[in-house]
Amino acid sequence: MRLANKVALITGAGKGIGAAIAKRFASEGAKVALFDVDEDQASQVAADIQAAGGEATAYRVDVTDRQAIETAVQKVLSSYETIDILVNNAGINRDAMLHKMSEADWDLVMNINLKGYFNMVQAVYGLMREKNYGKIINVSSAGRFGNVGQTNYSASKEAVVGFTRSLAKEAGSKGINVNAIAPGTIVTDMYYGIPEHIRDIMKLITPLARPGQPEEVAHLCLFLASDEASYITGQVIHCDGGIFMP
Numbered sequence: 001m002r003l004a005n006k007v008a009l010i011t012g013a014g015k016g017i018g019a020a021i022a023k024r025f026a027s028e029g030a031k032v033a034l035f036d037v038d039e040d041q042a043s044q045v046a047a048d049i050q051a052a053g054g055e056a057t058a059y060r061v062d063v064t065d066r067q068a069i070e071t072a073v074q075k076v077l078s079s080y081e082t083i084d085i086l087v088n089n090a091g092i093n094r095d096a097m098l099h100k101m102s103e104a105d106w107d108l109v110m111n112i113n114l115k116g117y118f119n120m121v122q123a124v125y126g127l128m129r130e131k132n133y134g135k136i137i138n139v140s141s142a143g144r145f146g147n148v149g150q151t152n153y154s155a156s157k158e159a160v161v162g163f164t165r166s167l168a169k170e171a172g173s174k175g176i177n178v179n180a181i182a183p184g185t186i187v188t189d190m191y192y193g194i195p196e197h198i199r200d201i202m203k204l205i206t207p208l209a210r211p212g213q214p215e216e217v218a219h220l221c222l223f224l225a226s227d228e229a230s231y232i233t234g235q236v237i238h239c240d241g242g243i244f245m246p
Helices: 016-027 039-051 066-080 103-131 151-174 196-205 214-225
Strands: 007-011 031-036 055-060 085-088 134-139 176-183 236-239
Touching (some): 007 016, 007 066, 016 039, 016 055, 031 039, 031 066, 039 055, 055 066, 066 103, 103 134, 134 151, 134 214
Parallel strands (some): 031 055, 085 134, 134 176, 176 236
16 A cells, blocks of 8 residues: 555545546545535545545535635544645636637636645645655646647646746755646546547647546556655656657
């Protein structure tokens, strides 16, 4: 059990990549706290984990609401006493060409995809600093390099990289590892919102010639959350089928 006796908090855990991470962590012994704006979906994931013999609790949390975060974090601490791992996964897209993009859609994407990460880290960072241990994994995206119609989304996901690297430099002396992952085309609800002809193009430009599965991203997160990655920090690791090759 690679995460035995660890407590992991995962945002956007009600479906897709977040749900896959929660299930994978639980299968390796972690107690998982699932944060999502859709409590019903998060509760179903928690029920699936419990049915498989794991331990999980679901909470309705909007990552833009600092009071809701603080309340939920205190509940997690009441149940599990500590938090060892934070996975910032909650995110949205509101795609539009820049000249048609509303200020509201720009702000919403930034508030959830970037400020939400800041809010979550601040809620658990003090605890991790006190015990000189923690793993923070921020979900960026291969889209951080820019896509037509995604000035807001791409900007937010590239900003996550700067946030990760700066935090890694601040947190390293306190025994906290901070890394980012950048998924490529992954089969989630967001994937099916992309027109089919664009999905076909994505396959053509992906060396592995297929989209990834949420579970494949979860495997990477498991490694970074485990002590096997104890000397890795400040990194951005792509899980994108080979689209990005530095």
